[in-house]
Amino acid sequence: xxxxxxxDMYLLQVIAMAVGLWTCTxxxxxxxxxxxxxxxxxxxxxxxxxxxxxxxxxxxxxKAAQAVATLQVARSRDRAHALVLAEAWVAAAQDAAQAEAxxxxxxxLDRERDQIMVEASRRDAELARREADRLRMQALxxxxxxxxxxxxxxxxxxxxxxxxxxxxxxxxxxxxxxxxAEARAxxxxxxxxxxxxxxxxxxxSAGDEAALPPSRRSGKRTIYTLPGSAFGSGSASLxxxxxxxxxxxxxxxxxxRSVRIEAHTDSQGADASNLALSQKRADAVRQALQGAGVxxxxxxxxxxxxxxxxxxxxxxxxxxxxxxxxxIVE
Amino acid sequence: xxxxxxxxxxxxxxxxxxxAARLEPQGLAAxxxxxxxxxxxxxxxxxxxxxxxxxxxxxDEARAxxxxxxxxxxxxxxxxEVEEKQARNADLRRQLQMQPENRQ
Numbered sequence: 001x002x003x004x005x006x007x008d009m010y011l012l013q014v015i016a017m018a019v020g021l022w023t024c025t026x027x028x029x030x031x032x033x034x035x036x037x038x039x040x041x042x043x044x045x046x047x048x049x050x051x052x053x054x055x056x057x058x059x060x061x062x063k064a065a066q067a068v069a070t071l072q073v074a075r076s077r078d079r080a081h082a083l084v085l086a087e088a089w090v091a092a093a094q095d096a097a098q099a100e101a102x103x104x105x106x107x108x109l110d111r112e113r114d115q116i117m118v119e120a121s122r123r124d125a126e127l128a129r130r131e132a133d134r135l136r137m138q139a140l141x142x143x144x145x146x147x148x149x150x151x152x153x154x155x156x157x158x159x160x161x162x163x164x165x166x167x168x169x170x171x172x173x174x175x176x177x178x179x180x181a182e183a184r185a186x187x188x189x190x191x192x193x194x195x196x197x198x199x200x201x202x203x204x205s206a207g208d209e210a211a212l213p214p215s216r217r218s219g220k221r222t223i224y225t226l227p228g229s230a231f232g233s234g235s236a237s238l239x240x241x242x243x244x245x246x247x248x249x250x251x252x253x254x255x256x257r258s259v260r261i262e263a264h265t266d267s268q269g270a271d272a273s274n275l276a277l278s279q280k281r282a283d284a285v286r287q288a289l290q291g292a293g294v295x296x297x298x299x300x301x302x303x304x305x306x307x308x309x310x311x312x313x314x315x316x317x318x319x320x321x322x323x324x325x326x327x328i329v330e
Numbered sequence: 331x332x333x334x335x336x337x338x339x340x341x342x343x344x345x346x347x348x349x350a351a352r353l354e355p356q357g358l359a360a361x362x363x364x365x366x367x368x369x370x371x372x373x374x375x376x377x378x379x380x381x382x383x384x385x386x387x388x389x390d391e392a393r394a395x396x397x398x399x400x401x402x403x404x405x406x407x408x409x410x411e412v413e414e415k416q417a418r419n420a421d422l423r424r425q426l427q428m429q430p431e432n433r434q
Contacts, residue, residue, distance in 0.1 A: 085394045119426060
């Protein structure tokens with residue numbers, strides 16, 4: 001730590017003037033210069049010539065000059081004492097001047113330090129501002145990225161929902177199509193059944209209308225005639241309409257005492273086969289009537305072949321009329 | 331005519347020595363302070379023996395050497411302080427140069 005030096009310029013000026021007069025007086029009285037005094041005076045002159053030290057340590061420098069002047073005029077018995085004082089004060093003046101210069105340099109270094117700190121603070125502030133800008137940009141980028149991701153997620157979600165909806169719609173459509181197909185199948189089935197029912201009803205109606213085969217009276221007998229179309233060609237199987245007619249006929253002849261069944265063919269084919277076919281057809285009618293409730297004992301089935309035509313077999317119409325089954329009821 | 335006791339010179343020398351001692355001098359300054367104290371001791375002896383002229387001589391020398399010791403101590407302190415501050419400023423400059431803004 002450097003202690004502050006006292007300066008009393010006014011006092012220095014007064015003392016300097018007094019010392020100057022005092023020195024001049026003794027210089028006149030003792031013209032021979034003291035070598036040590038000369039050496040020390042030269043040191044002071046050097047100190048004065050130094051521009052960095054010239055105006056520093058004035059008090060010490062004044063004391064040094066005073067001591068040198070005293071040395072120059074000192075008597076021999078006082079010279080050692082005066083030399084000690086002069087040496088000490090000159091050295092003190094030199095050290096004090098240099099210390100003041102260094103103190104000034106120290107203050108300059110403090111100012112320099114302050115400037116460095118100001119510059120450092122400015123740079124810190126600039127760096128902080130840049131860092132803040134960087135962080136702000138990062139935050140902005142993150143926000144934009146988050147928004148983009150959110151939008152992407154929303155688009156993905158909507159796409160997924162759309163796909164799911166499409167899938168659901170497809171499934172629903174498929175289900176609907178399947179149901180429609182099933183409905184159509186049911187409709188078709190129902191239509192088919194309806195058609196069958198209608199056909200059955202129509203058949204029944206037809207059967208009702210032809211419930212009894214065409215008949216004619218011959219004395220006490222009633223002769224019912226089944227056309228040849230009641231059977232398939234060359235077959236002894238009765239058609240549905242014929243069976244229905246026979247069920248009605250069975251009801252009609254339930255109280256009769258005798259039912260004779262005579263089957264006839266046209267002249268086409270061999271006689272024997274026609275006879276056999278007619279017998280089979282007569283038996284078929286008998287079984288149908290028996291099945292419808294006519295007692296078997298009252299039933300007689302006879303196949304007559306082509307032996308008893310009702311008309312000429314030369315034409316198709318004639319042959320059709322000749323192919324017949326007559327049920328003779330008494 | 332008996333001389334007056336040099337109380338003022340003794341006091342001045344004592345104060346100068348005390349002031350120099352408070353600077354805690356090292357090296358040459360410490361040696362000078364030792365010399366000053368020795369001179370002051372001689373002054374005190376002379377003062378005790380009422381040899382006031384000798385007391386004045388030693389007291390003046392003690393004061394001058396004590397002031398020289400103080401000046402040297404201040405110079406030493408100033409040099410150390412300047413060197414310290416120069417080093418400090420250089421370190422600050424290095425730190426400033428090492429900041430990210432100045433890195434290549």
